[in-house]
Amino acid sequence: MSRLMPYDSEGLWLKARLFINRAMDDSTEFEEAAFWACCGLELLGKSALSRVSPLLIALPTDDGNSLLIASGAVEDADSFVTVQAKRSGRDVGARSDSSIPMRRKSSPWAGTRTSTRQQSDST
Structure with a gap:
């Protein structure tokens, strides 16, 4: 029996399924289920990337050891160390609100609407 490599997409897929099944268990509390679901989602993403190339999930370090392992050299x-999933968007307490630009979605009707007061003044 051959040993699965840590970057094997099938092994990562099976582990992701295991974690999702733990999250979906009826006896699991919400916080624990959320933890298992997040871990399963991370492994699912790594499985998809690893199917394309194991180099996509290898942690690029100064010595390049994980990259060499993933390439088979x-x-x-x-x-072997994989990259970690990172939170995107607003990190509570990590950044000030001014460092993240806020864009408001402009309405196609912005500026075309007149108030009742303006309408009565013009007549």
Whole structure:
């Protein structure tokens, strides 16, 4: 029996399914279910990326060890490290509100509407 590599897309897929099944268990509390669902989603993404190329999930470090392992040049699977999922958008407390530009979606009717007062003044 061959050993699965840590970047094997099928192994990551199976582990993601296991985590999602844990999240969907009826006896699981909400916080724990959310944790398992997040972990499962991260592994599902890594599985999809790894199917294209294992290099897409390898952590690029100064020594390049994980990249070499993912490319097959080095066979030290125990020291393989994958990239971590990061939160996007607003991190509460991590940034000030001024560092994230807020864009409002403009309405196609913006500026075309006149108030009742303006209409009565013009007549």
